[in-house]
Amino acid sequence: MPKPNFFIIGEPKCGTTILHNYLSNHKDIFMSKTKEPHYFNTDHHQEAIQLNGEGKTKNSIFRxxxxxxxxxxFEQANKEQKIIGESSTNYAYSKLAAKEIYNFNHNPKLLFCIREPLSFLQSWHSQIYKTGSEFIENFEEALISEKDRKKGKxxxxRTKYSSLLYYSEWIKFTEHLQRYLDYFPKEQIKVVIYEEFKKDNQKTIDEITDFxxxxxMKIDYKQANITPKTKLTKFLKSKNIFRRFFGKILPLSFRKKWGIFVDYIDSKIDKKTNTLSLDAKTKLMKQFKPEVEKINDLxxxxxLIDPEIDLVKYWGYDKV
Structure with a gap:
């Protein structure tokens, strides 16, 4: 049976979905139809069991x-495909996934994606709020609540597992990457800077295929990151029976307006969850600056990065 030899290990909200989809179209690459199987982050499996019960974990959280x-x-991969991969964005965050992947395959190719920490956390908070793991709508309040959450409060x-809510842990990019450098030579690791990918999808894909x-492969430009939808808007825009039925009887002009309305609902949620004052933004950037300096040095x-890119300046942390 085919075994994966390529892993997009994270971070989330850094363009991994588009990367996965692009690479799925390459004739020599097989990417699992299920993105985010999260097989190797076994520490999170155990967290989910403790929080939700074993039965629920098996059936709905970690399948x-x-x-x-x-x-x-991966059983549908053919013999001609050199690369067999999957994308589980919590592998970087997991404390056990690097070791588990190494025990499974000593020689995989690993893709590690990072993004400016503040925008990353805002996007991450927005996603888990929309999907139900986070119930605190305000971003700053959610950050402050981390101490209580580490005490089980x-x-x-609907939280899948507690450490999803430990925001300060999610931006420890240096620690996340070092886990993999402890097991794998740097030649097996490719780092993608989200902002560089967003600026030029084709250049990044060329670098990845070379790696x-x-x-x-020639690609069509797409936005580098897809904003998650709430469960309501996912339902309203999904290909369900409701949509198929009304798609047959309602005119196209109305359906377009409906799509705009649904996107408006999501954008209103984004504005409410991600609003930050200039002072708050500056304070958080000062807090995150030491991590930016550390990941830049590593x-x-x-x-593992273009020698001309200084992330401290590139992400604007030299100004705080």
Whole structure:
């Protein structure tokens, strides 16, 4: 049975969905149809069991917790495809995934994506709020609540596992990457800067295909990151029976207006969750600056970033 030899390990909200989709179209690459199987972050499996109960974890939170189910994701890969991969964005955050992947395959190719910490956290908060793991709508209040959450307080009923809500832990990019450098040589790791990918999708894809040792591919430009929808807007815009029925009887002009209205609902939620004053933004950037300096140093130490890019300046942290 085919086994994966390529992993997009995270971080979330850094363009990984588009990367996964682009690479799925390459003739020599097989990417699992299920994005985010989250098989190797076994520490999160255990958290979910403790918080939600074992039965619920098996059935709805982590579907791929045994090897047979996981490997079934890759059984459709053909012999000509050199790269067999999956994308689970919590592998970087997990404290165990690097070791688990190493025990599974010593020689995989790993893609690690990062983004300016403040915009990353805002986007992450917005996603888990919309999908139900976070119940605190205000971003600043959610950050402040982390201390309580580490004590088991202020955890929502729909939270998948508690550490999803530990915001300060999510931006420890240096620690996340170092786990993989402890197990894998730097030649097996490719780092993608989200802002660079967003600026030029094609250039980033060319670099990734070169890294994977496959032919380059021409792509159509797309936005580098997809904003998640609420469960309501997902339903209203999904290809369900409701939409198929009304799609047959309602004129196209009305359906377009409906789509605009649904997107408006989502944009209103984004504005409410992500509003930050200039003072608050500056304060958080000062708080995050030491991490930016550390990840910048680590990437340059291992030649994992363009030598001309200084992330402190690139992300604007030299001004705080």
């Amino acid at each position: 791929y917790i045994n090897k047979e189910d996981y490997l079934s994701l 202020k955890i929502g009923k 994977l040792g496959v032919d380059r 990437l340059h130490k291992h030649n």
